Amino acid sequence: MITRFTNINVFNTSQRQFELLDVYIKDTIFYYIGNDIIPYDALVDGQGRYMIPGLIDSHMHIESSMTTPQEFSNTVLPLGTTTILADAHEVGNVFGYDGLVEYMNQTQRLDVFYAIPSSVPSTNPSLETTGGYVDETIVSKLALHPKVIALGEIMNFKDLTSDEDTLTKRIVSTFKEVKPNHPIEGHIPRISGLGLSKFIMQGIGSDHTQQTPQSLLEKTRNGLIIQLQEKSLNRALVETIIDYDLFNFVSLVTDDVMPDDLLNKGHLNHLIKKCISYGMKPVDAIYIATHTPAQRIQRFDRGMIAPGKIADAVILESLEHFEIYDVLKSGKSVNQLSKDPIPSFHEASLNSIKRAPLSYEDFVVTSSKAVETVRIMSREMGSTFTQEKHIQVPVKDGLLSWKECGLNLICVIERYGHNAPLKFGFVENGFDKPCALATSWAHDHHNILVMGNDIQKIVDAVNTIIVNQGGIICINDESVFAPLSYGGIVSLEPMDVLATKIEKIRDMMAKSGYISHNEIMSFCVLSLLVSPEIKISDKGYVNTTTQEILDWSV
Structure with missing residues (x-):
């Protein structure tokens, strides 16, 4: 089945601009983008609207929205988010390995990949009591799960940078052995100088904590991808990104979003609007919510509209106001897909x-x-x-x-x-x-x-x-x-x-x-x-x- 979208402004990721082109989708993937007319089965008139890649959230926690993966999918797909990398460390802290597997095995229309929770507990059992515990043995088992593509945020600065043998260091080392060259996320608040270097030298590649212009420049200079959640977004920070052309080193993430904020404000679409309101060009805001996060989580099959990529897309009525007309998930309008049912979990x-x-x-x-x-x-x-x-x-x-x-x-x-x-x-x-x-x-x-x-x-x-x-x-x-x-x-x-x-x-x-x-x-x-x-x-x-x-x- 080949569907042709015509009369639509297509986002050119490499040049960060729109072009009036035809887009052909074959089943679930982008097939051809250009002006040549090739055989097709269905025609859709874009009526001058805008087509951009599906939005990608490279750092978030589904449980922060206090809901199931299925209900989260039902909520964010119409808002343009089509892929997420979730760190289920809340489930891990309550239930450990068995709970994490049960949670990750859930199915939904939204593409959900997982980062192994690295901080269960966030410090150690002498400082806090949890129901679950994740050590290097659990990490080696979870790394084999087909949805796991990263190690979740490393938070314990003291243990990571210690000269002693610590659980955090063993977890990082084990993950590198089992899944070499996969992303390792960081939680690095108010750490700079030599301390920041010690963090990065362990393989940490990103930070999603609250940023200032100064911390943004220092961390990107040291090679980190900075994942910007809403509390970091202000005019000064956005102007710093623009002035230093940091679009390949920053991405938009939601981290923790409350249920009412999801319904009243939105998801990544809300952050894009906020960036635009602070002076960022719409094309640049779209770039850091699509291409940069796709590269960060190494999902090279998405994040741009190009042949062979998964046909995830957002169709916009208005570019300046980021007004969503429709969302395509694997080539189909989300309005045509059945909603994900809320699951039944084990009685325990x-x-x-x-x-x-x-x-x-x-x-x-x-x-x-x-x-x-x-x-x-x-x-x-x-x-x-x-x-x-x-x-x-x-x-x-x-x-x-x-x-x-x-x-x-x-x-x-x-x-x-x-x-x-x-x-x-x-x-x-x-x-x-x-x-x-x-x-x-x-x-x-x-x-x-x-x-x-x-x-x-x-x-x-x-x-x-x-x-x-x-x-x-x-x-x-x-x-x-x-x-x-x-x-x-x-x-x-x-x-x-x-x-x-x-x-x-x-x-x-x-x-x-x-x-x-x-x-x-x-x-x-x-x-x-x-x-x-x-x-x-x-x-x-x-x-x-x-x-x-x-x-x-x-």
Whole structure:
């Protein structure tokens, strides 16, 4: 079956420009692009529209959208994304090898390739408890899976650059042996100079963390591909890309996208629009969402409209506004394809919270002193970074008066059956109105993370998570709960239902005083032990630079 598209402006990747040409698609691949008329079976009039390659996301986590691969496919295909490289380290942290295989074996219309999670846990078992564990033996087994094409983001800077024999170094070495010359991804925040060189020398080829113009120039100068997520995109950064012609060294990625953002803003198409709004030419924004990521993940069968390439394409009504008219997946309009059904997972995957309900007394913080010097996490409200501060907190009747000091209580509750004792911390720049938020989706360990300034609300939120085997809940004057039945991290609800609940929870957080560009994800990163500078796990505070466990009392 040969379909001819005529009267359509075709994106010429090599020259980054459009040409009025005919495009012939034979079954699932591009067959011929040019002005010669050759035999065909069907004719489509492009009516002067624009055809570009399907968008490619070279770094993302499906579970960050709290949904299944199938529902994710249903959501992003109409938005122009046709290929992704996913790092399922959330599933890995909950279920380990068996869960990763079950998840990667899912089928959907979207082309999903996988990077092996390299940080399960993100640090080591002495600092955080996880349900799964990935070592070099697991890496060698997962590398044989047909969908695996990369090693996921290396986050543990200390272990990677250590002179000692570490798990991180063994994982990298094993992957290089089993899959030589395949991409190895990096998570390299605020690292420069010799430290950056040590990272790169281990084979790391990309970084997706938040960038400045200075870090962008240093990292690209050192050979890294910089994967730009939304929080890095601003006018200064875009102008730097343009001024230094860095289009072969940057690509657009989504990393973590909440369900409501997917429906309300979009996926890679949203980032392209943002680049254009900051002055980037549409052809250049398209290039870094198609060709550069295809080269980075070594999928040379896509990323441009050329003979023999997979016929993934986006047809645009408007170039300047990136208005999508249709999307082709392997030569067929996604509107003509059946939606991917939500799958059924193993029963054990739906019953993974192994913790008994807690009581009010469990969250009371006592002290025998008159005044405590308290270690707190101070949130940078414009980023995911936190700073350690020490403040004086009075003790009344043996109880620490943290609430009177404008603090929020925070706790990570171990959920994998060990019944570990609770370890507390305190947050500055949390809620300033009575509120509690609890979630079993917590970077990257996915124990139950809770924060609030009302103990009863904290208890109610935590117990809702436990009884319902996972989810995220916010309680202030009202209560909204989004169940996450699969492993406590993935919803089995349709995307629109899930997105409505998540949007409401984020709105409740904002109205209760929690300020962030991404309220839920910012909150979940408070327990990510590779994000500077102080975070919390089920073991207590952790200095993420020294990897030292700290108590709330100084």
